[in-house]
Amino acid sequence: MKRSITLFILSLITGICQAQTIDTSALHILQKSFDKLAAMKTIHYRITMVDTMKRENSFHVSWFTVNGTIKKNAYWHLRLENKAEWLVRGDTLYKKETPDAQVVFTKDWNRHKIGSSSIHSILGTTRPRLDKSLALLKFVRDTSAGEFYVIDESYNFSSEDRKGDSKVNRYFIDKKSLFAYRRIMHGKFMDEGKEAIDIYDFSVSLDTNPVAFKPAVFFDTPAVEESDRFETLKTGTVAPLFKATDLRTGKRISLNALKGKVIVLDFWYLSCYPCRQLMPKLQKLQDKFGKENVLVVGINPRDVDSKTIIKFLNEKHISYPQYYQTEKCVGWDYKLQAFPTTLVLGKDGKVKLVETGFGEATESNLENAIKKELETKIHTN
Numbered sequence: 001m002k003r004s005i006t007l008f009i010l011s012l013i014t015g016i017c018q019a020q021t022i023d024t025s026a027l028h029i030l031q032k033s034f035d036k037l038a039a040m041k042t043i044h045y046r047i048t049m050v051d052t053m054k055r056e057n058s059f060h061v062s063w064f065t066v067n068g069t070i071k072k073n074a075y076w077h078l079r080l081e082n083k084a085e086w087l088v089r090g091d092t093l094y095k096k097e098t099p100d101a102q103v104v105f106t107k108d109w110n111r112h113k114i115g116s117s118s119i120h121s122i123l124g125t126t127r128p129r130l131d132k133s134l135a136l137l138k139f140v141r142d143t144s145a146g147e148f149y150v151i152d153e154s155y156n157f158s159s160e161d162r163k164g165d166s167k168v169n170r171y172f173i174d175k176k177s178l179f180a181y182r183r184i185m186h187g188k189f190m191d192e193g194k195e196a197i198d199i200y201d202f203s204v205s206l207d208t209n210p211v212a213f214k215p216a217v218f219f220d221t222p223a224v225e226e227s228d229r230f231e232t233l234k235t236g237t238v239a240p241l242f243k244a245t246d247l248r249t250g251k252r253i254s255l256n257a258l259k260g261k262v263i264v265l266d267f268w269y270l271s272c273y274p275c276r277q278l279m280p281k282l283q284k285l286q287d288k289f290g291k292e293n294v295l296v297v298g299i300n301p302r303d304v305d306s307k308t309i310i311k312f313l314n315e316k317h318i319s320y321p322q323y324y325q326t327e328k329c330v331g332w333d334y335k336l337q338a339f340p341t342t343l344v345l346g347k348d349g350k351v352k353l354v355e356t357g358f359g360e361a362t363e364s365n366l367e368n369a370i371k372k373e374l375e376t377k378i379h380t381n
Contacts, residue, residue, distance in 0.1 A: 043069070
């Protein structure tokens with residue numbers, strides 16, 4: 001009985017490998033590399049990630065470097081390039097933006113985003129294994145050549161909603177230490193009906209001279225919950241006045257000049273992907289309500305190259321007014337802590353709605369606020 005089960009499993013694995021083009025020797029190298037890292041109780045490392053994003057005609061590259069310490073079953077400590085420190089303990093993220101800043105904490109944090117700063121972003125947090133979506137796993141070249149094993153891994157996506165998507169990983173693993181030094185991931189997918197490409201390049205090294213983490217120094221003041229610090233302009237308050245430059249005319253303009261209209265202020269910048277997702281929705285709102293004394297205004301407080309901004313707007317067919325070269329106080333006055341931040345201002349100049357970020361309900365929330373304000377009459381004494 002045992003022999004028949006063993007033969008069945010072997011035949012199944014053989015069938016999978018034939019259908020998927022799997023080199024089990026490459027799989028074993030990945031598994032050994034993962035096991036060596038998993039056996040370490042404390043890991044001091046330095047990681048650099050280069051993120052290349054292609055969307056239609058736009059092309060954006062960003063990168064960051066982080067020093068980290070992972071102490072198994074205890075904590076994960078990060079030192080960012082801007083001297084900020086982050087600490088993960090259990091399900092809580094503690095943040096200290098400068099050495100003298102107060103520690104804030106939150107349990108609502110983007111684990112995927114912060115996970116890119118982990119040494120486990122090379123091989124993942126689960127042991128490599130055969131998977132039905134795995135299409136190819138093989139050595140790129142003769143294993144006797146060079147100091148690294150170079151292994152390619154690619155996936156097929158059969159579901160209807162992911163047809164045409166692809167994901168390819170290339171791993172670089174040191175032959176002597178079996179340490180995984182680098183992973184390049186190429187992903188292709190459809191974004192609003194158009195092809196999009198993401199390329200992530202992770203490079204990592206072990207830190208032989210780590211800076212000791214001292215909890216007593218990190219928590220030199222009582223930690224404060226981040227939700228207590230994060231606030232936006234309250235509805236009913238008068239929108240702060242500011243001056244900015246009209247991107248297309250070059251004229252300096254004040255918000256006061258727009259009073260009497262229902263205004264949708266959208267704070268954005270070029271490399272903010274959620275901002276770019278929201279802009280076509282805002283254009284739809286402008287087209288729909290433009291004849292009813294509603295004006296959508298884009299405000300870019302970060303980018304300074306007018307030609308680059310205009311080129312982007314023309315490619316995206318964004319025609320509503322755009323301001324840049326804002327006064328420095330605008331970020332403070334409007335409490336801009338995330339982008340996009342979008343406000344609906346009433347005909348009386350007061351804040352009726354504040355939307356932070358871009359989600360499924362953002363467009364409908366803005367439209368409902370506009371409709372409600374159009375139905376409101378301004379009462380004068």
